[in-house]
Amino acid sequence: MIHHISIPAQNPQHVASVIAELFNTGYCAPFPSNPGSYVALAGDQYGTVIEVYPWGTLMTPGEDDKPIQFQHQNTSNQFISCHAAISIPLNQSQIESIADREKWRCVRCSRVNFEVIEFWVENAVLLELATPELAEQYTTALTPENVAGYFAGQNS
DSSP: OOOOOEEEEEEHHHEEEEEEHHHHHHHHHHHHHTTTTTEEEEEEEEEOEEEEEETEEEEESSSSSOOOOEEEOOOOOOSSSOOOOEEOOOOOOHHHHHHHHOOOEEEEEOOOOOOOEEEEEEEEEEEEEOOHHHHHHHHHHTTTTHHHHHHHTOOO
16 A cells, blocks of 8 residues: 655645645645655545655655655656556546646546546646546456456566
């Protein structure tokens, strides 16, 4: 189970507040470990958190027994290769309403055996949102048996 992830954003505070809105019972707060960063907390029993860092933040290993270090770089690249699939309590029209307000791309797409709503944060970072209906499709499609069968034919 994934409890938290991090994503970059041009406006971390705003993005964290929008993601908290998607959680429905969530809230956002500053992230003290990395100034200028914010967290969207789902307020659920799993401790689900999405950390939102300023665009260009790099995480590097600390020296010796020191923890993670944050560095910042200027980048002109608008896209990243990381994304997350997240179950949320909202329905599709509620998600689309938020995306319309933010002017962010939002489209329902079919994957192999399930559908997701592609929600493009700041039109750059992909969150695959699953309404309760879509989350059921996902968990049905990705049972351990189904996943093993699907990937068994992919080894080459």
